[in-house]
Amino acid sequence: MTFTACTREKELSGMVANGQWPLACPEELRAHVSGCRSCSELVLVSSALRTARADSAALANLPSPGVIWWRAQLRRRNAAIERVGRPILGAQIFALATCLLLGLGVVVSQARQGLNWLSWFGQLGQAQVGAFDLQALWPGGLFNSGWSLMVILPALATLAVVSGVVVYLASDKK
Amino acid sequence: MSWESILPSALTGSAVRTAELRMDSDAFAGFYQRSARSLWAYLARVSGDPALADDLMQESYVRYLCAASPASLLAEGEVSARRYLFRIATNLMRDHWRRPGSTSIDDLPEELFATVDRSSQADSQAMLGPALAQMRPRDRQILWLAYAEGYSHREIAEVTGLVSASVRLLLFRARREMAGLLQEQAPNKRRQL
Numbered sequence: 389m390t391f392t393a394c395t396r397e398k399e400l401s402g403m404v405a406n407g408q409w410p411l412a413c414p415e416e417l418r419a420h421v422s423g424c425r426s427c428s429e430l431v432l433v434s435s436a437l438r439t440a441r442a443d444s445a446a447l448a449n450l451p452s453p454g455v456i457w458w459r460a461q462l463r464r465r466n467a468a469i470e471r472v473g474r475p476i477l478g479a480q481i482f483a484l485a486t487c488l489l490l491g492l493g494v495v496v497s498q499a500r501q502g503l504n505w506l507s508w509f510g511q512l513g514q515a516q517v518g519a520f521d522l523q524a525l526w527p528g529g530l531f532n533s534g535w536s537l538m539v540i541l542p543a544l545a546t547l548a549v550v551s552g553v554v555v556y557l558a559s560d561k562k
Numbered sequence: 563m564s565w566e567s568i569l570p571s572a573l574t575g576s577a578v579r580t581a582e583l584r585m586d587s588d589a590f591a592g593f594y595q596r597s598a599r600s601l602w603a604y605l606a607r608v609s610g611d612p613a614l615a616d617d618l619m620q621e622s623y624v625r626y627l628c629a630a631s632p633a634s635l636l637a638e639g640e641v642s643a644r645r646y647l648f649r650i651a652t653n654l655m656r657d658h659w660r661r662p663g664s665t666s667i668d669d670l671p672e673e674l675f676a677t678v679d680r681s682s683q684a685d686s687q688a689m690l691g692p693a694l695a696q697m698r699p700r701d702r703q704i705l706w707l708a709y710a711e712g713y714s715h716r717e718i719a720e721v722t723g724l725v726s727a728s729v730r731l732l733l734f735r736a737r738r739e740m741a742g743l744l745q746e747q748a749p750n751k752r753r754q755l
Contacts, residue, residue: 444603460627
């Protein structure tokens with residue numbers, strides 16, 4: 389198929405689009421169209437499709453714009469909630485992983501020191517039942533070890549929480 | 563109280579900026595009234611399925627509203643906003659045909675398009691329905707955009723994702739094919755009458 393577009397197609401397209409074809413069209417252009425294959429095809433197809441557009445548009449059963457507006461608002465809200473939830477979930481996972489790692493580290497370090505605090509269970513059995521002594525509830529190993537767990541554990545917990553918050557803020561900025 | 567006010571303040575900056583760019587419901591209603599019928603006609607004629615056209619039209623507007631800045635699109639001019647809307651609709655139609663569960667428009671029987679065509683009372687429509695049914699979907703799309711909507715080659719390329727130079731050639735071939743089909747059917751129609 390040879391590609392031979394007529395130079396007058398643009399002019400003709402404008403006239404068809406503006407509804408000037410065929411009545412308000414110059415006689416000379418009408419004569420050209422009757423002798424030009426490309427232009428006559430343009431008029432035929434363009435007129436048929438424009439009529440089809442008008443007919444189809446009349447058939448459309450449109451919903452209220454308010455319904456579509458409401459659906460869009462709902463979707464935007466859900467997307468916003470999802471956006472907010474994503475960094476929180478990431479922060480939670482990070483905090484959990486940090487806690488597990490730190491817990492594992494504590495267990496390993498205690499195991500290396502010989503698990504001195506296990507002696508607390510033995511002391512608990514020897515304690516007098518009648519008299520309540522708060523000191524008896526504290527594991528002695530805690531105070532005997534070089535690093536006091538009473539300080540380390542809250543520090544680690546704080547670190548885990550702060551890490552989670554930092555991750556949340558970092559992912560939120562992105 | 564709007565839903566945006568309950569979101570954490572970390573999001574406030576971007577939320578406010580986006581809200582400024584969003585159109586209000588009245589502006590949208592006006593735009594919808596002016597553009598919905600032509601969009602539905604495009605979807606119905608190209609897909610050959612009015613029910614699908616209903617769904618895709620609604621989805622197109624919802625996606626348009628959820629876009630980053632429909633108001634700024636509208637500020638560029640309604641022609642630009644309509645073009646964007648048609649691009650969304652074209653992509654949705656393409657996605658629908660690509661979905662595994664749905665039948666590709668290439669596999670649909672030609673009779674379907676002829677029977678679905680509800681506007682076949684008029685002579686021109688009685689000829690156009692079968693002629694469109696025999697065209698390939700892409701040809702139907704570009705023909706419709708060019709001659710029913712009056713889009714330029716560059717605009718059609720933007721809407722369909724084709725290269726502008728290809729549009730020119732494809733359009734020429736599609737128009738020739740359709741003109742041939744219409745001319746074939748015209749004598750048949752006259753004989754029937």
